[in-house]
Amino acid sequence: MRYSRIRRARNQRRYFSMIIIIFLILGGIYFFTAGTMGKYISGFIAPILKSKEAGQLVQNDPDDQGMELTLPDENGQEEIQEIQEDNNPRITETVKIHTMNFYGIQMGAFNSKENADTIGNELKGKGGAGYILDDQYYRVIAMAFLSQDDAASVISQLKNQSIEAQMYELSCPGLEMEITATSQKIEGIKSAFSLIQENFGELETIVKDLDKDKITTEIAINRIDEIKNQIKGKEEELNKYSATQEGSQVLSGLKKLLSDQANSLDQLIQGNVSDKVAISSKIKYTYIDIIVKYKEYIAQITKM
Secondary structure (H helix, E strand, O other), X not given: OHHHHHHHHHXXXXXXXXXXXXHHHHHHHHHHHHHHHHHHHHHHHHHHHHHHHHHHHHHOOOOOOOEEOEOOOOXXXXXXXXXXXXXXXXXXEEEEEOOEEEEEEEEEEEOOHHHHHHHHHHHHHOOOOOEEEEEOEEEEEEEEEOOHHHHHHHHHHHHHOOOOOEEEEEEEOOEEEEEXXXXXXXXXXXXXXXXXXXXXXXXXXXXXXXXXXXOOHHHHHHHHHHHHHHHHHHHHHHOOOEOOOOHHHHHHHHHHHHHHHHHHHHHHOOOOOOOHHHHHXXXXXXXXXXHHHHHHHHHHHHOO
């Protein structure tokens, strides 16, 4: 009897040990498979979660506002374009266009265009612009200056020669525009306006130097050609920009203004450049015409 009890006790301990070993084996299998399955599930679900997060980022992009300028993807490389836009985020900046006043030498104002044309043609033969400005009257303008004192000085000289002349002011008001674009594009717009305003002074200086025999007609034409090339370069730069809504009127009008100026200067330098009087007259005429068109453009965008 005692032997049987001892044997049963040994068997119980053996069974208990086997149960513990089986439990440990099953536990190891469980933790191993759980870790493997966890990695598998994580690898499967993670891309889905990331795609959802990416979708939320796209949906949270701010709406386009104001005048938006974007470079078209000329090479069809959309990924490169997106990277460029990320590296050059859009900003909103107020662009200020300074007021410009011009003082014309008016040789007469007529109700009849024929009479104005007659005086205008006489002025051209003497080196004046002979520009006909239709402003309630047909005003004949001989020249225009950025300085009121310069205009007054010329009028005084004409009076000493018993020639009547009056001062006629052409005012181009300043304005402020809010432009939303990359900083590079905003600088492109600002530099275009600066170039236009600087060229007024350049053309006027060329006229003064030519009339005072400080430069030859060939030098005058070369300097005008340089101005024309600068304008064309700026026009090509702006042609890479696109705009939406009302901003497109500002940009398209600016590009047309530059294009017209380049064409006018190109026509100016064609033909015989040896006739100083004729060249001087053409430069003055073109100068005033550029002023008038700039004034019309500023008036147009001011009304927007």
